[in-house]
Structure formats: C-alpha cells, structure tokens
Amino acid sequence: MTSGSGGGDGLEAQFDQWRRYVERRKELRQPDVEELEDHLRGSVDELVDAGLRADEAFLVAVKRMGSLDELSREFAREHSERLWKQLVLTGGTDDQAEGATSRHDLLVAVGCAVGAAVSVKAPELFGLTPEADGAFYGTNAALFALPWLAAFLAWRRGASKAVVGALVALFALGAVAANAYPLADESQSVVLTAIHLPIALWFAVGLAYASDDLRSPRRRMDFVRFTGELFVYYVLIALGGGVLVGFLFGTFQAIGVSPEHVVAEWVLPCGAAAAVVVAGWLVEAKQSVVENIAPVLTRLFTPLFTVALLAFLVTFGLTRGGIDVEREALILFDLLLVVVLGLLLYSISARDPLAPPGLFDRLQLALVVSALAIDVLVLLAITGRISEYGTTPNKAAALGENAILLANLAWSAWLLLGLVRRRGPFTALERWQTGYLPVYAGWAWVVVLVFPPLFDHL
Template structure:
C-alpha cells in the first residue's frame, strides 16, 4: 500500500482500507464505519505527536492488527447479531448485504436439494440401498461434492475454464468409480471407495480457491474452510441424530413405524444435503465457528503428543515390531492423517506474527513423534513387501506413508527452526500449502492408476 503525505492521498488510503474491510461478510457497513473511526482517531493521535500522515496511517493500521483478527473480534462481540443474520436476512444490515445473503441462501438451497435428490436417482434405475454390491460405497461422494463445488464456484464467480476443469475432474471420478471392472470383494474397490472422496475434496478446494489457484493465502483459507466445514457437519449430524430419535419415538407412540422413511429418505437425503449446508454455513458465518476449531486443536494436540510418545516408549521397552496387517495399516494412516490435520488447522488458525510459545513446542513434539512412527511403519512395510510381494492395499499404504513422511519431515525441520528462532512462521505455512497438490495427485493415482496396474484385483 503506497501512502503519500497530502490530505487527498490520505483520504484515498482510508477509502481503500474501508473497501478492503467491507469485503468480509461478518462486517456490515456500520462495523466498517466503527473500525474506520478507531483508525482515524489513532492517525490523529499519531500526527499530533509529530508523525507525518503517511507514517501515522501505516502505524495505525499495523496497531489494529490483521483483518482476520478484527473480524473474529467483531464476530465474538456481535455473535447474537450474526446468528440472527444467519436465520433472518432482514437483520443483515444494508441492502447490498441482504441481497448477497439472499442469493447465497437460494443458491445453497438449490444445491442442497440437488444433492439430496441425486442420491435417489439410482433407485429409478433399479439400484437400491439394500441391494448387494458396492455401488453406493464407491459413488457416495459423487452425489454431493459436485453440488458443494458448484455452490462455491457460483459464489466465487468462477470462469468458464475453471468450471470446465471441475466438470472434467468429477467426470473422471465417475469413470474411476463405475467403469473399472472391479469385483465387489476386490482390494481395488476398497481403495476407490476410501480414496475417491478425498480426491474429490481437493476438487472442491479448486472450486474454493477459484481463479487464485496459485495463491498460498487462498490455499490456507481452504484448509481453514475444511476444518470449519467438518465442525459444522458434525454439529449437523448430532442434531440429525436427535431428530431421528424423536421422530422414531413419536411415531412409535401412535403405532406408525418411521424406519423405512428414516432409512431410505431422511438419512441419505439429509446426509447429502448437510454437506452443502455445512459449506454454506462456513461461507456465511466465517469467524464464528472459527473460535471453536482452534480450541479443539489446542486441546487435542498435547493429548495426541502424549499418546504417540507413550506408544514409542512402549515399542522400545517391548522390543516388538509393529504389526502391519491391513487393519493396522488403516489405523496408522488414520492416526498420521489426524496429526497432519491438527497441524494444518492449527497453522491456519494461528496469527503468523504471534511470538513462539509452549504450544509450538508441543506441535514439534507431536510432529516428530508421528515422524518416528511413520518411519517405523515404513521400515516394517518394506520388509513385508520384500518377503510377500506387493498388493493394491500395501502399495497404496506405502505411497501414503512416503507422502506423509516427506511432509512431516520438512514440517518438523521448519518447526524446529521456528522454535529455535532461526526461521519465521510463514515458511511453515508456505510448505503446507505448496504440498497440498502432492496429496491430491496421490489420491488420484490410487483411484485411477493402481487398480489397472494390479489388474483390478
């Protein structure tokens, strides 16, 4: 931001700052005015002390902190108003804001309805939930994630080229889930069912970042979006569980069974729609649930660090190897994914300018412990593969552990450098956002490449 000394230039800078602040959906016009009043007061105080207007403006902006911090503060102080805006669009402030919220709400309802109806379409062609086979296992993400991506692309005003790429990637997912000649009891079908939703989630991420795909900041925003989306989805699921209990009890009381309606309509259609609704909630109310997810990461990071350290100590004392049978491989991969998730979301929620603290040391302990466990699992896996040969499962697991090992190794080094005051925090952010495409590529490799390589067994 370039600032000069004239009053007209200073007013121009205030106008630019005000426009930037108003981009945040949490802050209505009156909020921006209040923030601007604080900024002007601070500039006046600094110029009274003898600073030039340009110096006073820059220092005042820096004192106010980052825009995300400001919006989170306003979300906390005005949470009652924000939640009223969520349900009652008439309380949302100026006309432009209300129109935007209304358009987003309508778009969300259309996409949620589309997702809910999509999962019932196969029934028109004789494919039902209680049929034998793995059709729904491999296709479940394709019923809802394209609608969520469509909502995000519409909200971002994505260009035609990006929309074409999104359609092509989802079509590729449809091909991988349905056109491969895999048996229902094959390892390949299990790999497709477990990895395709993750691969498609990265396609949702592409819709989220839209035309800023190379932006590290937008990729970090998507990580934050993913964490908040998960929290909202869990809350919706808990509410849906309570609804099902009451629905079952009340209809049983009058002698009517609601089991078929719950099994074939409420759960599948509601589950598909909830994925879209959760995404809309994150977009509409950024900064409200954001206060919950960082608390969860700060709670579970030390707990997971203790558990991993205890596991390593127990492994050393017993002198026993790690069992790398399929069930245990899934468990270790899930454990490492959770560790990575805790790391990613804590990074996305952290103020880059905050000083180093105890929590950063705990993160380093967590990552190093996960790194050691990953190395032990890889060592055992390579021995088993050398002895018994490769299978689709152990090849996928081997690749995932290598991908995670590379990520955790460099993340541990960057965290160590940060704790030792030899590097800044932005380097950690850049590494994680730069590495996201590696995860996406491997997921697609597992879905599209490994099945034919192993002859679909």
C-alpha cells in the same frame, strides 16, 4: 474517510489492495471497512511523521492491526448486537442488500442440498440398489454430494468460466474413475477407490472455495479451516438427525406404524447427502461472526495426541514388537498421521503470524517429531513386508501415502524447530503447508486412476 496519507500513487495502490481484501469478508459492512481504513491511514500518518518511508509505514501499520480474523473478532465484540442479528436467517441488519444476499445464499444452498438428496436416489431409476450394488454406492458416494457443495461455493465466489469448466472436468473424471473399471466387489481397489476418490474430489471442492483468489496461500489455509468446521457442523447435524430418527420411530410405532423402511431408504441416505451442503452453508454463513473453533480444538487435542504418540513410542521400544501391516492397521496408522497433520494445519490457520514462539509451539514440535518417528516405523514395516511377500494395492497405497506424509512432517519439524529457536519465520511453515496440499490431491488421483488397472487381478 481521511485523505490519503503521503506516499503518492504507490501507497494508494496498497490501500486499494488492502480494502479489496477486507471487503471480501461479508460480516463487515461498508461503514465498518471505512472505519478500519481510517484507523489504518491514521497509523500510517503517525509512522510517516516519525520518519519512516511511506511503504515501510504501511507495512508496520498493517502488522500492528493484526490479522483479519483478529479484526473480525474485535468487531464482533464492539458490534455484538448487530452481528448477532446476522445469525438469523432473514439477515436482521440495516443493510437490505446484505440481507438479500444472505437470502440468495440460503436459497441456492437449499437447492443444492435438494440436488444432493435427489442424486442419492437417482441410481435406483437404473435398477441399482444399495443392497445389490454395494460396490457401486461405495465408490460413487462422494459424487452424490460433493459436486453440489462445489456448485454452491463456486456460485457464492462468482467463479470464472474457466474454474467452472475445471470443476466439471474433475467431477466427470471422478465419475469415470469410479465406474469405468470392472472390479469385483471383493477387490482391494474398490476399497481404495472408495477411500481416495472423496479425498481427490474434496480438493476439487477446494478449487471452488478458493476460486476468487486461487494464488493466495491464506485462501488455501481458509479452506483448511473450512474443512474442519464443516466436519464439526456435519457431526452436529448428524447428532440432531439421530434424535429426529428416534422421535420418528417412537411416535409412529405408538400408532402401530413402522417407519423403518422410509427411514432406511429415504431419510438417512438423502439426509446424509444434503447435510454436506447444509454444513458448508453454515460455515459460510457464520464465518468469523462467532469465535473460530480452530484454537479451541487444537489446544485441546494437541497435548492429548502428543501424550498418546509418545506413549506408543515408549511401549514400542520396551516391547520390541513389530507393527501389523494388515489393511485395518495401515488405515488406522494413516488416519492417526492425518489427524496429527490436521492438528498442525488447524493450529497454523488459527495462529497469530506475528506472535513470538511459545510453549504451544514447542508442544507442536514434539507432536510432529513423534508422528515422524511413527511414520518411519510404519514405512520400515511396509517395505519389509513388500520385499518379503510382494506388493498389494493396499500396501502400495500405504507406502505412497506414508512417504508423502514423511516428507511433509520432516520439513514441518525442521521449520517448527527454526521457529522455536527464533531462526525462521512462521510464514515459512504456512507457505510450506499450503503449497504441499496439491501433493495429496495428486496422490489420491493416482490411486483412483492408476491402481485399478494396475492391480486388476487383486
């Protein structure tokens, strides 16, 4: 590497911090990191010679290099042969230590996937079956797979003992919440717990994911990207599993044997739980080697959802009809708003922070404003029904969720408006979204822990 650029110990400390950040990306080998640092130091030298102070030169040089994801894509183009070899399970690189790490990751992931599969069948040792104890399996579904995914991520990140202790406490609390309250199968709280406990525990998975840099907003945004990509991988695994099940039925029935019992009792439940861990491992193993899917998904679905929401608002205005606030409708509207929020988060995770505002940013503003208007209509309908007929667990949960979404969407719209008008930085929007994530986790825990005893008669 070149010798350090002028500026003394303070500049070298900045280089050290930058190097540690880059070295966290496993797809970049040490020679790659050194090459990037050489380029950065050369840019700083040029800017210092041009008259900038050392700290100013460092900041400008880093901004010129762009985000780390862009650098990773650049390396994927320049070193495609070596990076494609990293897609092979055995590693395939010249760096034996890196290959060993990949194999260790795979072995740990396989062990955690087996643990998730075994967890699904463990309740049967105590006489609990899906047919007779549907409520138990519904409320505990997240506890079969998510602890194992969190364990894999915590191991891979080298989580501290404090983080591991917090993870154990959160999953233990989830187990208590799912099983401590004697709820009838038809209770509304059973459904609410089955919906909200996975959300609450998913943020525990996020704690394991970000355990190597808990205070970093960018790390939280990486978890948003991880969530979306895991979902895509999981769907692909499920489609492949469907083909496998089809072959199982066809081949076994051809010899007069029906595999229906084995498939229903073993293959499907165990495979569904294990696939959560496998999908997580795939996202981690392929991180930044192939093109990130976030830009593709957001640019495809943002215009479609914007048109759909605007069409709904226009139709609502023309028909002047009310909004049905029964449970299925509430879930549908909440899912719609969550999808809009997911599109916003995904686009933020994929956007170049230094890029000027463009047409896509204006389209996102239209999407958020449309969702905000629908959220207001739903809130008005819910409060009207509560004041007229009283509250239920479903309506109370929907009221809280829509109020939380309203606050997020309202401030997001304001920040997007500032970005589009060039009166506010993109980083403000990113910090707002990553800082707001714990609010969702907090509300999910409130629904799981407080609602069952509060509405035990419903």
